[in-house]
Amino acid sequence: xxxxxxxxxxxxxxxxxxxxxxxxxxxxxxxxxxxxxxxxxxxxxxxxxxxxxxxxxxxxxxxxxxxxxxxxxxxxxxxxxxxxxxxxxxxxxxxxxxxxxxxxxxxxxxxxxxxxxxxxxxxxxxxxxxxxxxxxxxxxxxxxxxxxxxxxxxxxxxxxxxxxxxxxxxxxxxxxxxxxxxxxxxxxxxxxxxxxxxxxxxxxxxxxxxxxxxxxxxxxxxxxxxxxxxxxxxxxxxxxxxxxxxxxxxxxxxxxxxxxxxxxxxxxxxxxxxxxxxxxxxxxxxxxxxxxxxxxxxxxxxxxxxxxxxxxxxxxxxxxxxxxxxxxxxxxxxxxxxxxxxxxxxxxxxxxxxxxxxxxxxxxxxxxxxxxxxxxxxxxxxxxxxxxxxxxxxxxxxxxxxxxxxxxxx
Amino acid sequence: xxxxxxxxxxxxxxxxxxxxxxxxxxxxxxxxxxxxxxxxxxxxxxxxxxxxxxxxxxxxxxxxxxxxxxxxxxxxxxxxxxxxxxxxxxxxxxxxxxxxxxxxxxxxxxxxxxxxxxxxxxxxxxxxxxxxxxxxxxxxxxxxxxxxxxxxxxxxxxxxxxxxxxxxxxxxxxxxxxxxxxxxxxxxxxxxxxxxxxxxxxxxxxxxxxxxxxxxxxxxxxxxxxxxxxxxxxxxxxxxxxxxxxxxxxxxxxxxxxxxxxxxxxxxxxxxxxxxxxxxxxxxxxxxxxxxxxxxxxxxxxxxxxxxxxxxxxxxxxxxxxxxxxxxxxxxxxxxxxxxxxxxxxxxxxxxxxxxxxxxxxxxxxxxxxxxxxxxxxxxxxxxxxxxxxxxxxxxxxxxxxxxxxxxxxxxxxxxxxxxxxxxxxxxxxxxxxxxxxxxxxxxxxxxxxxxxxxxxxxxxxxxxxxxxxxxxxxxxxxxx
Numbered sequence: 001x002x003x004x005x006x007x008x009x010x011x012x013x014x015x016x017x018x019x020x021x022x023x024x025x026x027x028x029x030x031x032x033x034x035x036x037x038x039x040x041x042x043x044x045x046x047x048x049x050x051x052x053x054x055x056x057x058x059x060x061x062x063x064x065x066x067x068x069x070x071x072x073x074x075x076x077x078x079x080x081x082x083x084x085x086x087x088x089x090x091x092x093x094x095x096x097x098x099x100x101x102x103x104x105x106x107x108x109x110x111x112x113x114x115x116x117x118x119x120x121x122x123x124x125x126x127x128x129x130x131x132x133x134x135x136x137x138x139x140x141x142x143x144x145x146x147x148x149x150x151x152x153x154x155x156x157x158x159x160x161x162x163x164x165x166x167x168x169x170x171x172x173x174x175x176x177x178x179x180x181x182x183x184x185x186x187x188x189x190x191x192x193x194x195x196x197x198x199x200x201x202x203x204x205x206x207x208x209x210x211x212x213x214x215x216x217x218x219x220x221x222x223x224x225x226x227x228x229x230x231x232x233x234x235x236x237x238x239x240x241x242x243x244x245x246x247x248x249x250x251x252x253x254x255x256x257x258x259x260x261x262x263x264x265x266x267x268x269x270x271x272x273x274x275x276x277x278x279x280x281x282x283x284x285x286x287x288x289x290x291x292x293x294x295x296x297x298x299x300x301x302x303x304x305x306x307x308x309x310x311x312x313x314x315x316x317x318x319x320x321x322x323x324x325x326x327x328x329x330x331x332x333x334x335x336x337x338x339x340x341x342x343x344x345x346x347x348x349x350x351x352x353x354x355x356x357x358x359x360x361x362x363x364x365x366x367x368x369x370x371x372x373x374x375x376x377x378x379x380x381x382x383x384x385x386x387x388x389x390x391x392x393x394x395x396x397x398x399x400x401x402x403x404x405x406x407x408x409x410x
Numbered sequence: 411x412x413x414x415x416x417x418x419x420x421x422x423x424x425x426x427x428x429x430x431x432x433x434x435x436x437x438x439x440x441x442x443x444x445x446x447x448x449x450x451x452x453x454x455x456x457x458x459x460x461x462x463x464x465x466x467x468x469x470x471x472x473x474x475x476x477x478x479x480x481x482x483x484x485x486x487x488x489x490x491x492x493x494x495x496x497x498x499x500x501x502x503x504x505x506x507x508x509x510x511x512x513x514x515x516x517x518x519x520x521x522x523x524x525x526x527x528x529x530x531x532x533x534x535x536x537x538x539x540x541x542x543x544x545x546x547x548x549x550x551x552x553x554x555x556x557x558x559x560x561x562x563x564x565x566x567x568x569x570x571x572x573x574x575x576x577x578x579x580x581x582x583x584x585x586x587x588x589x590x591x592x593x594x595x596x597x598x599x600x601x602x603x604x605x606x607x608x609x610x611x612x613x614x615x616x617x618x619x620x621x622x623x624x625x626x627x628x629x630x631x632x633x634x635x636x637x638x639x640x641x642x643x644x645x646x647x648x649x650x651x652x653x654x655x656x657x658x659x660x661x662x663x664x665x666x667x668x669x670x671x672x673x674x675x676x677x678x679x680x681x682x683x684x685x686x687x688x689x690x691x692x693x694x695x696x697x698x699x700x701x702x703x704x705x706x707x708x709x710x711x712x713x714x715x716x717x718x719x720x721x722x723x724x725x726x727x728x729x730x731x732x733x734x735x736x737x738x739x740x741x742x743x744x745x746x747x748x749x750x751x752x753x754x755x756x757x758x759x760x761x762x763x764x765x766x767x768x769x770x771x772x773x774x775x776x777x778x779x780x781x782x783x784x785x786x787x788x789x790x791x792x793x794x795x796x797x798x799x800x801x802x803x804x805x806x807x808x809x810x811x812x813x814x815x816x817x818x819x820x821x822x823x824x825x826x827x828x829x830x831x832x833x834x835x836x837x838x839x840x841x842x843x844x845x846x847x848x849x850x851x852x853x854x855x856x857x858x859x860x861x862x863x864x865x866x867x868x869x870x871x872x873x874x875x876x877x878x879x880x881x882x883x884x885x886x887x888x889x890x891x
Contacts (some may be wrong), residue, residue, distance in 0.1 A: 002653065053776065078822050079751060079753070081645065081648070081649075081751075081752065081753035082509060082751040082752050082753050084751070087447075104651060126593065126598075135560055136566060136570060137592070138594075139569075139598060139601055140566055140570050147844070149475070149844065153844060154840065154841045155840050155841045155843070155844035156837070156838070156841045157837075157841060157844070159816070159817070159818050159836075160749065160751060160816050160817075161749040161751055161781070161782055161816070161817050161818050161821070162781045162782070163558055163562065163567070163749050163778070163781045163783045163818075163821035163822065164749055164818040164820070164821060165555065165556045165558075165567075165605050165784070165818075165820050165822060165823075165824055165825075165835065166818050166819050166820050166829075166833065166836055166837075167825070167836075167837060167841075167842070167845050167863065168602055168845040168848050168849075169556075169569065169601055169602055169604070169605055169843065170602075170603070170848070172569070172598045172601025172602060172843065173597060173598060173601060173602045173848065175598055175599070175601070176593075176598055177597055177598075192653065193651030193652070193653065194651065196651065202871060209752065216511050219513070219622070220510075220511070220534075220622065221622070222534070222622050222623060222624055222625040222689065222690075223625075224624075224689055224690065233769065245732055246689070246690070246693050247692070247693045247696050247697065249692035249696055250483075250689065250690045250693025250696070251694055252692070253690050253691065253692045253693070254690050281734075292593075294589075294591045294593045294594070295591055296509075296512045296590065297512050297513040297593055299513050325592055326512075326591055326592050327592055327593050331490065343834070355591075358591070359574075359589040359590045359591040360589070360591040361589075361591070361593070361594060361595050363595055365603075378595045378596075379595060381596055382586055382589075382594075382596075383583075383584070383586055384585045384586060384587055384596065384599055385596070385853065386585075387579070387585055387599065387852065388596050388597050388599070389595060390851040390852075391847070391848065391851040392846075393851075394847040394850055394851050395844075395847055406596075407595050407596040407597075408596075
């Protein structure tokens with residue numbers, strides 16, 4: 001336990017202390033004490049996404065603490081014969097992958113900033129990338145979880161076997177819950193073999209409609225890409241990256257098939273590290289607004305049209321990386337947020353309306369602090385919000401964990 | 411049940427209200443026939459509004475209700491409760507919408523699993539979860555049980571393929587969980603609802619993902635002298651970095667039964683392996699040779715690759731008919747659904763053999779070998795006094811063995827009525843109490859399928875206690891259950 005440094009402030013709030021428990025039992029005990037003492041708790045892994053969500057609802061006088069999983073960093077078990085791994089929450093993604101690679105396996109996931117992001121944080125934010133088109137998202141890879149609850153309970157759900165329907169699926173409930181229900185101390189994942197070969201090819205398309213048609217055509221044939229990514233920006237036409245993994249002959253056959261399909265597009269050299277494009281989108285020196293969006297794959301083209309239309313006047317430079325399953329990030333440069341805010345808010349509103357009417361969403365993940373207080377970063381929660389609030393009230397009745405940060409002010 | 415209430419039900423569903431004892435008997439059990447309870451009434455709604463109106467009455471009058479699909483469940487999940495009604499979704503069986511560009515299909519809960527594939531097959535798609543009962547079981551039932559099937563090794567379970575649901579909650583409100591678009595902000599409510607065995611509400615509309623049919627499918631059949639040899643081949647395939655669409659294993663007793671029943675042409679051997687690979691043609695060609703080589707190395711004395719769709723269908727028919735086929739070699743049987751870490755297979759199989767010999771009861775083994783899901787079939791003769799009890803004891807002991815190896819009491823059949831007393835052997839009290847928090851959020855009055863899944867009814871006002879280690883943890887046997 002120690003006092004928090006100024007760099008550890010979360011969206012303008014400097015917590016009073018940082019606690020780094022060494023065991024899951026200590027995490028549970030810390031939560032219990034915090035609850036009794038009326039302290040608010042901000043769970044933290046690698047702190048790469050600590051600013052995601054609404055502003056913390058901590059009154060000026062309220063005391064808060066950061067509960068760091070830094071010391072819970074072990075790969076507890078790699079049962080390579082069973083293709084499962086048990087990992088502590090504070091283990092970084094890269095450490096896990098290096099351990100698994102010793103037996104030719106991987107967690108088939110490509111989150112943001114793998115060298116710093118921890119499994120606990122990746123789970124809490126439900127962060128996944130291009131591989132999901134083939135292997136699903138976190139909810140399809142996690143098979144067991146240990147959660148520490150504010151009342152000091154340490155609860156386990158799921159298990160070490162891939163197939164298991166005994167009891168409620170709490171691993172899924174915890175995934176993407178932004179640390180509002182409990183603190184993840186340990187998780188178990190199903191694994192996949194490392195691919196024998198991996199080949200990437202990229203295309204440039206003339207316009208959004210052509211891009212969308214090609215993306216749908218690739219998904220509507222029987223190829224099995226392990227990545228299908230769209231990159232676009234205010235200064236560049238949409239580009240498509242496609243990756244195949246497996247045996248060399250399998251990859252080659254699919255590349256032939258793709259070239260045949262993509263006659264309307266121009267093949268380009270794949271930029272180096274093209275599969276890190278989503279992470280790189282965040283590397284920007286000036287102030288910016290970054291949103292995650294989700295939409296039906298068939299709406300990608302028209303959404304890009306709308307972005308272009310709304311960002312022309314006043315000119316808002318933007319860049320986007322999307323996965324063909326229908327999720328992506330968009331970055332808007334905002335060198336002078338005060339000047340741009342009047343244009344930015346209605347633009348985001350229009351995008352949100354368009355996506356939400358079709359079942360999609362826009363979540364604002366990064367924006368200048370004064371701007372954030374004027375926004376609901378999550379958008380409309382729908383008619384299930386009362387149910388979500390009721391779940392929160394059962395798990396965390398006194399709102400110890402990340403109060404106010406999640407959907408609908410949960 | 412009071413006629414006042416029955417009249418109200420009749421006003422909603424008209425002739426879709428069953429109260430005649432002779433007709434009610436149809437609903438007294440599901441696929442697990444040794445548990446039977448006669449419901450007070452059965453209701454057959456035809457719309458979400460009907461379901462909501464029924465649940466509203468149940469809520470007001472505190473009448474417990476059990477939702478039912480096709481009644482093929484194997485754990486007693488659809489077993490009626492005393493003083494309760496059964497709400498059958500069989501008449502809500504319309505496919506509402508097909509969105510091919512986004513590979514989604516919207517169905518009502520009574521739609522039959524195989525009909526989804528049939529509807530999308532002309533467009534080159536299929537619905538991946540394929541429980542052996544797929545020609546009769548309903549999507550609503552699959553959602554309740556999170557059904558799997560042989561191909562879930564590669565394609566995942568029902569939960570992988572459910573994007574969104576319209577649900578009538580036990581308080582009669584209608585809510586929409588998830589979205590047809592991925593990553594809806596908020597808690598993953600479809601994730602918690604799928605597999606909740608009817609204890610959280612009734613799904614009235616389901617958005618499913620469909621999957622493009624692979625370019626090539628090849629099915630290989632390999633005959634071994636023993637299940638140990640076959641098990642070694644499975645390990646070899648996994649170690650080689652392959653992820654087949656399915657790996658199934660049958661022992662000699664199961665093969666005999668399947669042969670007597672559907673004449674699949676299986677070789678008469680001690681351990682039969684069925685491996686299906688799918689994907690791009692050249693890749694499948696290449697890998698099927700590798701699989702064949704691994705099988706030979708592990709002692710396979712006959713290897714066949716099904717040459718046509720028709721041959722493949724026959725091979726699968728034998729496997730999928732295996733449970734029902736037991737009737738050919740035994741008057742009665744109990745089927746179990748334990749899961750073990752795959753590497754524990756040799757140890758568990760020899761232990762089952764020992765237990766079977768000690769009890770003097772035959773056990774046939776059919777399993778999804780790729781993911782360690784065992785279906786031991788304990789054969790017995792119900793006419794011999796005491797044998798049924800011994801068979802049940804044996805099947806429970808097999809589940810205990812699975813848990814002791816770090817596995818689960820159920821991989822796809824659900825806990826239901828049958829295995830709820832086993833939950834306490836797999837989970838510690840705090841684990842079960844935490845699951846109960848979810849139950850109380852959805853159904854504080856315990857009206858939806860009460861008494862199932864959990865070993866005792868926990869009241870929503872009860873407080874959960876602090877962590878206490880599970881006895882197995884204290885013994886150092888299991889770390890995470």
